[in-house]
Amino acid sequence: MNKKPFPSTLKEKNRYMLIKIHSNQKISRNQLIKEIWRSAFENLGALNISESGLWLMDFNEEEQKGILRTNNKKQQEVRIMLTLINNIGNKRAFISIEKVHGTLKKSRKQLKITEKEGK
Amino acid sequence: MTRKFHDLLVHNEECVEFGEKELGYFKVHGKDVNYVEKGYKTDKNKINILEAGDLKRNKKIIRTNNADVLLNPVEPDERPFDTSIAEIARENDVAVAITLKKLLEYRGTDKIKYFRSLQYLGKILRRRKCPLIITSGAKEKLEMRKPMDLASIAHIAGYSKEEALETISNNVEKINTIKNDRK
Numbered sequence: 001m002n003k004k005p006f007p008s009t010l011k012e013k014n015r016y017m018l019i020k021i022h023s024n025q026k027i028s029r030n031q032l033i034k035e036i037w038r039s040a041f042e043n044l045g046a047l048n049i050s051e052s053g054l055w056l057m058d059f060n061e062e063e064q065k066g067i068l069r070t071n072n073k074k075q076q077e078v079r080i081m082l083t084l085i086n087n088i089g090n091k092r093a094f095i096s097i098e099k100v101h102g103t104l105k106k107s108r109k110q111l112k113i114t115e116k117e118g119k
Numbered sequence: 120m121t122r123k124f125h126d127l128l129v130h131n132e133e134c135v136e137f138g139e140k141e142l143g144y145f146k147v148h149g150k151d152v153n154y155v156e157k158g159y160k161t162d163k164n165k166i167n168i169l170e171a172g173d174l175k176r177n178k179k180i181i182r183t184n185n186a187d188v189l190l191n192p193v194e195p196d197e198r199p200f201d202t203s204i205a206e207i208a209r210e211n212d213v214a215v216a217i218t219l220k221k222l223l224e225y226r227g228t229d230k231i232k233y234f235r236s237l238q239y240l241g242k243i244l245r246r247r248k249c250p251l252i253i254t255s256g257a258k259e260k261l262e263m264r265k266p267m268d269l270a271s272i273a274h275i276a277g278y279s280k281e282e283a284l285e286t287i288s289n290n291v292e293k294i295n296t297i298k299n300d301r302k
Contacts, residue, residue: 022261042230076274083268086223086261096142096265 012053013072016107017100019082021064023093029059031089032066036082043081052078057104060111065098067107075100122284124266125291127188127216127254128152128168137260144266148291154190161185166298168216174199181213185301187294188216188252193240195225195232200240205247212297214290215244218256219264219272234275241276250290251276253283 021027033056040049052074059066070078082095101107123145126138131149138147153165161167161183169180171192177199181189189208192200192215200215208215217237225233244251253272257263266287273283 024261042226076271076280079268079271080274083219083264083271084223092261094261094264096268 013102014053014104015070015072015075015100015102016057016104017068017070017075017078018098018107018110019066019068020096020098021066021088021093022096023064023088023091025091025093026061027064027088027091027093029056029061029066031091032056032059035085035088036068039081039085040078043084044077048074048077054078058108058111063111065111067104067111069104122288123292124287126257126263126266126269126287127166127252127291127294128154128190128218128256129254129263130154130256130258131260134255134257134260134263138263142263142265166294171199173197174201174204177204178207181208181211186211186213187298188214190216190256191218191221193217193221193233193236195229195236198236198239200243202243202247205243205249209247209249214250214252214294215240216252216254217272217276218254219269220256220258220262222272223262237276241273241278245277245282250293251278251286252290252294253286 036056040054051071053069053071055069057067057069079097082097085095087093099110126144126147129135129147129149135147135149138144151165153162153167155161155167156170163185166187167185168188168190169186170190171177177189177192180186181204222233251273253269255263255269270283270287273286
């Protein structure tokens with residue numbers, strides 16, 4: 001039996017945040033992911049994280065820039081959570097949000113990542 | 120009209136340069152601000168930022184002649200701010216400021232209590248129409264944040280997006296003009 005398609009009105013609207021890490025030392029992708037999850041659990045809690053659809057899509061270790069996906073309704077909470085990060089992997093650092101896009105394609109264009117590289 | 124973003128309190132000249140060149144602030148106030156931690160040695164020609172203490176001391180601080188900003192009247196366990204202080208602050212044109220640096224000091228339950236106190240402060244300030252200012256209070260450049268990220272702290276206190284942006288732009292400019300008028 002064919003499943004009914006998911007109604008477009010119920011579909012979540014994502015936002016793609018172009019983030020930049022400011023630090024004296026280089027931060028790896030794994031360190032960044034660990035710190036984002038730690039801060040998210042501490043400041044937002046499991047319920048809010050599940051609603052925000054938080055996910056690190058891409059991260060360029062050379063430029064220290066990346067794309068973070070979130071829900072449009074939880075954008076402010078995620079911004080607060082990122083602001084409250086001041087250490088990444090025991091290194092002094094902070095994350096700034098450079099720009100917010102509505103599509104991943106636009107965000108990747110800004111980050112100069114092709115779709116193939118992203119996948 | 121484009122907004123001009125200000126960071127009211129940083130303790131380092133390196134931060135002033137970093138904020139204005141890299142983070143996109145219109146002005147980061149360094150030397151034109153007088154930070155008074157203890158005692159009451161205020162400067163007529165500068166914006167006087169007085170560090171808060173307990174309830175009694177805060178009442179005394181906002182009555183001093185040259186006080187412009189009351190800094191960090193929020194603690195996790197006690198509430199050194201109430202409606203009467205907010206009323207006096209409004210009459211004397213004194214703003215209330217919160218630093219990100221202090222917020223970052225707390226962990227676990229203390230942080231939760233601090234957020235709760237901040238929400239209480241936000242309710243009083245909005246009701247009494249007393250201006251709130253968010254500042255980094257940075258001693259080194261990695262303690263600073265971009266203007267929009269800094270403004271998001273006001274969301275914890277229950278401010279809307281528009282009100283939050285005013286905490287780093289219009290409210291700081293108002294303090295500046297009031298100071299100039301007093302001269």
